[in-house]
Amino acid sequence: ARDAALSTLAFPFGGFRPGQRPLAEAVYKAASAGRCLMAQAPTGIGKTMGTLFPLLKAAPTQRLDKVFFLAAKTSGRQMALDALARLADSAPALPLRVLELVARDKSCEHPDKACHGESCPLAQGFYDRLPAARAAALQPLAGSERITLHQAQVRSAALAHQVCPYYLSQELARWADVVVGDYNYYFDMGGLLHGLAQANGWRTALLVDEAHNLVDRGRKMYTAELRPEGLAQARQSASASRYPAVKKALDKVRRAWVALDKQQAAAYAVHEAFPEDLLAALQLCGNTLTDHLAEHPAEPDAALQAFYFDALHLVRMAGLLDAHSLVDVTQPKAPSLPKAARAPGSSTLCIRNLVPAPFLAPRWEAAHTSTLFSATLQPQRYYTDLLGLPEDHLAIDVESPFQAAQLSVQVARHISTRYPDRKASLAPIVALMARQFGDRPGNYLAFFSSYEYLQQAAALLAERHPALPHWSQSRRMLESEQKQFLARFTESSEGIGFAVLGGAFAEGIDLPGRRLIGAFLATLGLPQVNPVNEQVKERMQALFGEGYDYTYLYPGLQKVVQAAGRVIRTPSDEGVVHLMDDRFGRPEVRALLPTWWAQSGR
Ligand code: SF4
Missing domain, CATH: 3.40.50.300 (P-loop containing nucleotide triphosphate hydrolases)
Structure with missing residues (x-):
């Protein structure tokens, strides 16, 4: 049918x-x-x-x-x-069955419990009540053939039959025609x-x-990382205090970790393979914890479980190590940190997937x-x-x-946003923004490479052009704060929203018509030059022959184009994009901009 x-x-x-x-x-x-x-x-x-x-x-x-x-x-x-x-x-x-899969943290009814019958009431007897819950979820909506397995419907069927909505939705995957997740x-x-x-x-x-x-x-899915606080919390857990075998296994990991750190003087080191002694200790610890958790299912211990899963993932990825990943150890060397936080055993261990x-x-x-x-x-x-x-x-x-005439793309060749030139760039950036706003008042977004840079530019704009309305993105904005930021872009409002490139307002937001008439890009979006990215560059060069471009240029320009893409959303939109850096004039950079921009007035 x-x-x-x-x-x-x-x-x-x-x-x-x-x-x-x-x-x-x-x-x-x-x-x-x-x-x-x-x-x-x-x-x-x-x-x-x-x-x-x-x-x-x-x-x-x-x-x-x-x-x-x-x-x-x-x-x-x-x-x-x-x-x-x-x-x-x-x-x-x-009769199309559409299932929505939602992450555990957004669909769990008992976040303080563990997912088994001894701990969570919605897991207890799950399989006994599953057939009835599933049948309820698969009922067509009244008067139609439509079966909707969205989060709200699955939750209501699950709670009516006292089963976990998260696991019910997973069970429904077999019955769905389309799964969205x-x-x-x-x-x-x-x-x-x-x-x-x-x-x-x-x-x-x-x-x-x-x-x-x-x-x-x-890259994130195939990366495995162990942080010292994860092990510390596991060692302080109730299970570690109560069960000597657990404590012994965790202590062994700790000793191998400390020994590794004692051999490393540099803040950052790359290894050919995952250090053997530590890997052996983690394998042993994984086996011990597997047995322990199977024997004591009624004692949920979040810290121990978190470390257990991280350790298992790392051991697994160590077994799959190849040119696609690198092993690195990062020491917390910042002098501002307390001495204890810099002691051996405080490093972060990572099998970092690059490809x-x-x-x-x-x-x-x-x-x-x-x-x-x-x-x-x-x-x-x-x-x-x-x-x-x-x-x-x-x-x-x-x-x-869209037509080239809809978007005026301007390159500000007199501005350099390179790190050493940032201070000098603030005045011309602010002057350009104010001039554009004066020529065509309306709503604009201005993108910067960091919060620090953003704040400096916003402060100078406030000082030199106090009448020009502006508002800024801040670190770790709540969803409600993000909504407030966007709500300021209306058909009749005017001002400049300051945001960071690659952040919540640089992609996936839709501000058609007068809600957004222009963007300023005070960055090429190039990832920061640091020891990790330099390793990535080396590996990209070895594998693909384009170390710099694969590490810095392509990911950076991808973000620039996404952010600038906020301006023209419909065939009737008109706007301007100011690319504020001399490097935007280079042929290799221009080649990465959308072709339909090419004919506009640059
Ligand atoms: S079984 Fe479901 S409701 Fe219970 S803790 Fe796990 S995810 Fe949460």
Whole structure:
């Protein structure tokens, strides 16, 4: 019934938006050929519907069991759920089961408990009550064929039957046609969706939203880190005090850690392999804790469990160590730290993944078809190399629906935002902002490389142009504070919002029309030069022959283009982008800017 309804499914809007049809056709063709597609498509063309609709249309002929829509951020997941709801509205007879997977910390009803029957009431007797809870969740909405497995519905079915909503949603993955969730549900080492697909032989299709994020997210997933406070808390735990075997195993790790630190005089050191003695101690400790936790399930000990999982992950990644990762040990050498915090045994141990490709490649292979899409996937080889896309993958660069005349791109060659020039750059930056605002009052965003730089510029603007309204992003803003920041951008307001590049306001926010008419970029977004990034550069040079570009230039410019992309959101928007650094005039930098900007007045 599902496949029959999908075969006749019509596009839910009157027509495709400009650029949306070629994207949809490319996704359909990739699905039909069982290939992987890398799709660069500009903001505003409706990428979510433009990828979901053709994939669902291809599902019957390609005998797809499941579509996994994987996103880096909540906003991406919400857009997918909205698009799927829109499709369901347009085809009430379509029996499509859409499941939303939500992280444990957002769906747990008892965050102070451990996930087993001896500790949490919603885990106790879970499997006895699961069939009834599942049946309740899978009830169609009154008067339609629609089965909605979004967070709210799953929670209500779970609580009605006294089972855990988090684990109920995971159980429902088998019954869903489309699953919408974070990247980690498929790409993580133990990714639930990948595991289920393998175990059940499902034929799957992947949609990877804002896929440029997968480089950093992949690196995080395949990195293992041990921090000294994790071990200290485990050693101070109730279990360590009560059970000598636990204490002994943790003490052994501590001794090996101290011995390692005593051999390291430098603040930062890279090792060929993970230090043997410490690895052996961690393996032994992992075995001891596995036995202990199995024998004492009724004694939840968060600190011990956290260290246990970190240690297991590290031991596992040590076994998979190759050129894709490096082992580094960082000592807390800052003289401002108390002496105890700098004592041996205080280092951070890391198996740092730099190239997620070897871990991601089998995941693409396991899927029948995959589409990675984003507005910024340039240069293609950077993403192909780091994301491990199959040799025969397809690629499309969807033309922008926007006209060069909509966006004036200005390069301020008289400004340098290089670190030593920052102080001198403040006055010309502020003068340029004030001049632009005077010429065309309205709402602007100004992006800086750090909070410190941002605050210095904001202070000078306040001093020299006290009448010019402005507001600033601050560190660790709460969600409500972020909303307040954005709420200042209205159709009738005027002012400049100061933000950091790569932060919450540089990507994924939508301020169409007069809500945003321009952006100032006082940075190329280049990652900081530090010992870790210099190691990354060396490895990128060895593996791909482009050390500097793969480490600094490409990731930096990707952020610049994302941030500048906030200005033009619809074909009727008009705006200006000021690129405030002489390096924006260089050919290798200009080559990384969107082609549709090229004809504007630079
Ligand atoms: S079983 Fe569910 S509700 Fe209970 S602690 Fe675990 S995640 Fe939370």
